[in-house]
Amino acid sequence: MLGKLTIDALPFYSGIAMAGALVVVSGVLGVAALVTWLGRWRYLWSEWLTSLDHKRIGIMYVTLALVMLVRGFIDAMMMRTQQAVALDSDGYLPPGHFDQIFTSHATIMVFFVAIPFLTGLFNVVVPQQIGARRLAFPFMNSVSLWLTAAGAALVMSSLVIGKFSTAGWNAYPPYSEAQFSPDVGVDYWIWAILVSAVGSMLTGINFLVTIVKRRAPGMRLMMMPLFTWATLCTSILMVFAFPALIVAASLLGLDRYLGMHFFTDGDGGNVMNYVSLFWIWGHPDVYILILPAFGIYSEVVATFSGRRLFGYESLIYSTAAITALSLVVWLHHFLTMGSGADVNAFFGQAAPLIAIPTVVTIFDWLFTMYRGRVQFTVPMLFTLGFIVTFVVGGMTGALLAVVPVDIHDTTFLVAHFHNLLIPGALFGYFAGYQYWFPKAFGFRLEEKWGRRAFWAWIVGFCLAFIPLYILGFMGMPQHLNRYYTPGWQPYLIVAECGAFFILCGIIFLAVQLATSIRDRAALAVPTGDPWDARTLEWATASPPATYNFAVVPHVNGIDSWWTMKQAGTAARKPGQFHDILMPDNSGTGVVLGAMSFVFAFAMIWQIWWLAAVGALGIFAALLSQTFRDHAEHRIPASEVEAIESRRILAPALVSGAPT
Amino acid sequence: MAAPPRLSKMPTSPQRRKSTIKGYLVGAVLALVLTAIPFGFVATRTLRPKQIFVAISIAAIIQVVVHLRYFLRLDLKPSSQNKSISLCFAAVVLFILFGGTLWIMFNLNYRK
Numbered sequence: 001m002l003g004k005l006t007i008d009a010l011p012f013y014s015g016i017a018m019a020g021a022l023v024v025v026s027g028v029l030g031v032a033a034l035v036t037w038l039g040r041w042r043y044l045w046s047e048w049l050t051s052l053d054h055k056r057i058g059i060m061y062v063t064l065a066l067v068m069l070v071r072g073f074i075d076a077m078m079m080r081t082q083q084a085v086a087l088d089s090d091g092y093l094p095p096g097h098f099d100q101i102f103t104s105h106a107t108i109m110v111f112f113v114a115i116p117f118l119t120g121l122f123n124v125v126v127p128q129q130i131g132a133r134r135l136a137f138p139f140m141n142s143v144s145l146w147l148t149a150a151g152a153a154l155v156m157s158s159l160v161i162g163k164f165s166t167a168g169w170n171a172y173p174p175y176s177e178a179q180f181s182p183d184v185g186v187d188y189w190i191w192a193i194l195v196s197a198v199g200s201m202l203t204g205i206n207f208l209v210t211i212v213k214r215r216a217p218g219m220r221l222m223m224m225p226l227f228t229w230a231t232l233c234t235s236i237l238m239v240f241a242f243p244a245l246i247v248a249a250s251l252l253g254l255d256r257y258l259g260m261h262f263f264t265d266g267d268g269g270n271v272m273n274y275v276s277l278f279w280i281w282g283h284p285d286v287y288i289l290i291l292p293a294f295g296i297y298s299e300v301v302a303t304f305s306g307r308r309l310f311g312y313e314s315l316i317y318s319t320a321a322i323t324a325l326s327l328v329v330w331l332h333h334f335l336t337m338g339s340g341a342d343v344n345a346f347f348g349q350a351a352p353l354i355a356i357p358t359v360v361t362i363f364d365w366l367f368t369m370y371r372g373r374v375q376f377t378v379p380m381l382f383t384l385g386f387i388v389t390f391v392v393g394g395m396t397g398a399l400l401a402v403v404p405v406d407i408h409d410t411t412f413l414v415a416h417f418h419n420l421l422i423p424g425a426l427f428g429y430f431a432g433y434q435y436w437f438p439k440a441f442g443f444r445l446e447e448k449w450g451r452r453a454f455w456a457w458i459v460g461f462c463l464a465f466i467p468l469y470i471l472g473f474m475g476m477p478q479h480l481n482r483y484y485t486p487g488w489q490p491y492l493i494v495a496e497c498g499a500f501f502i503l504c505g506i507i508f509l510a511v512q513l514a515t516s517i518r519d520r521a522a523l524a525v526p527t528g529d530p531w532d533a534r535t536l537e538w539a540t541a542s543p544p545a546t547y548n549f550a551v552v553p554h555v556n557g558i559d560s561w562w563t564m565k566q567a568g569t570a571a572r573k574p575g576q577f578h579d580i581l582m583p584d585n586s587g588t589g590v591v592l593g594a595m596s597f598v599f600a601f602a603m604i605w606q607i608w609w610l611a612a613v614g615a616l617g618i619f620a621a622l623l624s625q626t627f628r629d630h631a632e633h634r635i636p637a638s639e640v641e642a643i644e645s646r647r648i649l650a651p652a653l654v655s656g657a658p659t
Numbered sequence: 660m661a662a663p664p665r666l667s668k669m670p671t672s673p674q675r676r677k678s679t680i681k682g683y684l685v686g687a688v689l690a691l692v693l694t695a696i697p698f699g700f701v702a703t704r705t706l707r708p709k710q711i712f713v714a715i716s717i718a719a720i721i722q723v724v725v726h727l728r729y730f731l732r733l734d735l736k737p738s739s740q741n742k743s744i745s746l747c748f749a750a751v752v753l754f755i756l757f758g759g760t761l762w763i764m765f766n767l768n769y770r771k
């Protein structure tokens with residue numbers, strides 16, 4: 001009746017696991033109680049959960065990312081604490097539990113923090129940057145969101161019911177095969193990945209088509225803002241990379257459920273096949289996480305230097321070059337895994353090539369700042385923090401590409417890719433969050449706590465990861481849950497202190513949000529353009545009307561909003577309004593996400609009748625959506641005019657301002 | 660995946676609907692046949708393993724073309740530049756990914 005699910009799946013076996021489960025359960029119940037108490041269920045459902053408005057979907061994505069960031073960080077904190085104390089002792093975590101935590105930390109950070117964060121920013125910003133009123137496939141966008149949320153919910157439920165995988169975030173066979181990992185942990189991993197990877201692939205398709213098809217008249221590709229360029233390239237990578245991951249996870253699932261032999265040692269299977277498929281996704285994925293951050297840095301640098309980006313075209317070519325190369329050089333991850341010398345020679349040389357476009361990009365930003373008047377706002381601080389730390393990280397990456405230095409599989413590697421992922425991706429998203437927050441909500445985030453958060457993050461990052469570079473040279477392997485070398489412990493304690501600084505950084509971000517909401521009247525941005533920005537997204541109201549643009553602007557060059565302000569056309573009210581067609585809300589996306597969760601959960605525990613229910617639910621939801629023929633409503637011109645007349649338009653710039 | 664909300668102003672004409680239904684049916688039948696063939700070869704083992712491998716590969720490639728032609732309704736008419744660019748790009752990337760994978764996998768076997 002309940003498949004493999006028994007009472008033993010509940011975490012009565014360990015106090016720590018129990019505490020985690022209680023936090024999750026009480027968190028969910030607490031939120032539900034709060035919404036009930038406020039009487040806001042109907043509002044939540046009709047205005048948010050079922051919304052097909054890309055801005056709201058974007059805000060929900062970012063919310064998901066921030067919640068999961070807390071979870072992923074708690075995992076990191078637990079590992080840091082374990083390693084700080086586990087000299088000659090077991091520490092406080094049994095080995096199996098430690099392995100679960102580093103698997104879930106990495107899985108969560110990559111799939112449920114970074115990806116939702118960047119997708120959320122795409123959603124809020126990109127349609128407005130290209131002068132579109134909506135995405136190409138608004139319903140599919142909602143499906144992507146709810147599939148991602150279903151994946152996150154699966155990982156969270158593994159805290160309460162059963163255990164998560166201990167096989168590492170890349171789930172390499174043979175350890176992840178049924179023979180070595182018979183419990184449901186790896187199945188949780190597989191299904192969380194499958195469900196959310198489908199969502200990400202659809203996101204890629206959606207933004208690719210939107211950017212290709214829905215740009216404002218006159219906006220040629222070489223006029224698009226850099227964040228849009230980054231989104232375009234990221235979408236292409238998503239479209240090509242995620243299917244490989246879906247295939248890898250599915251084949252692993254077939255191995256586990258049906259006893260097939262894709263990756264087993266015997267019967268013609270081959271582990272390297274998994275490794276290859278995984279990195280066909282994994283390598284581009286690093287750039288899927290980094291390119292959007294680069295796009296954000298470009299926007300931030302241009303705006304807060306008050307001038308046109310230096311080397312706009314070279315920035316675009318660098319982005320495109322990074323995209324193309326990242327699809328090709330995935331094989332460098334085999335360097336240590338043994339393949340023939342000529343294969344290694346080729347890819348060993350291709351990998352450092354990526355450094356060239358990256359260096360070009362950084363120099364373009366530096367020149368832009370050098371020629372401009374830099375304002376040290378919070379987004380700018382995150383950008384500068386990134387540039388400094390990334391240069392260091394880049395040099396260590398070069399070390400890593402030189403194979404003979406024997407630092408592979410040491411904490412050096414951990415430090416190296418956290419350097420890529422925290423300043424290289426997360427700081428960028430933070431910068432974007434601070435920069436576009438007024439766009440989405442109509443008031444700025446307060447600066448004081450923002451600056452404090454930045455300093456806590458950057459100091460914490462250095463303290464937490466520089467010791468790991470050193471430990472790597474001292475030969476400390478990654479994934480250790482206990483060790484016997486007293487010389488390592490001081491460094492691990494410093495790293496623990498770094499984690500405490502990062503904790504402060506997270507708390508300060510929360511305080512910043514709370515105080516900004518409290519003081520929102522004082523922080524309001526009535527003109528909608530608080531930073532005197534350059535690109536088209538600032539031409540709409542802040543927060544924007546559902547249709548973004550009452551009249552779709554005509555674009556003649558880059559930085560079109562700046563040009564409009566210069567020409568004095570920004571403040572001009574359009575003479576005539578037209579009806580606007582917008583997509584209706586739809587609950588189908590939510591149902592689809594929920595049913596995918598049910599299906600995946602049932603498959604994990606092998607509750608076949610429930611799996612059938614879930615599968616039928618998914619099918620029914622899709623079917624009902626295909627029969628909805630009139631899924632749009634018309635906003636009459638008079639209503640558009642009424643909304644627009646309430647808006648205060650940005651004043652024209654004083655002529656003679658720097659360009 | 661479900662279609663985006665349609666513009667209500669564009670009704671599909673009956674002839675067009677009929678021709679697309681026929682297209683989908685032809686596609687479905689072809690896809691089924693192309694799936695049955697490899698399974699048949701593997702189940703009956705009429706050919707030697709290397710030959711089966713080749714047969715499966717060919718069936719897979721035709722399968723891709725069938726999907727593009729009948730389900731995504733792509734044709735080779737030079738109607739849109741976007742379409743041909745994206746097809747070429749996809750072909751190049753897939754070539755690199757598949758070629759690269761085969762290259763590593765055979766390179767591995769070679770060393771064993």
Ligand code: HEM
Pocket residue numbers: 073076077079080102105106107109110113114168169411414418421422425426464477478479480499502
């Ligand atoms: C916020 C501060 C963070 C801290 C303190 C932290 C700490 C850690 C620690 C202690 C490990 C285990 C290392 C080991 O096995 O020895 C780890 C692994 C990992 N982290 Fe983080 N992390 C943080 C943020 C992130 C972020 C933002 C990402 C990605 C976007 C990330 C991705 C990963 C990955 C992929 C692994 C797996 C390493 C492996 O399998 O070797 N981490 N992290």
Ligand SMILES: [Cu+2]
Pocket residue numbers: 282283286329330332333
């Ligand atoms: Cu790589």
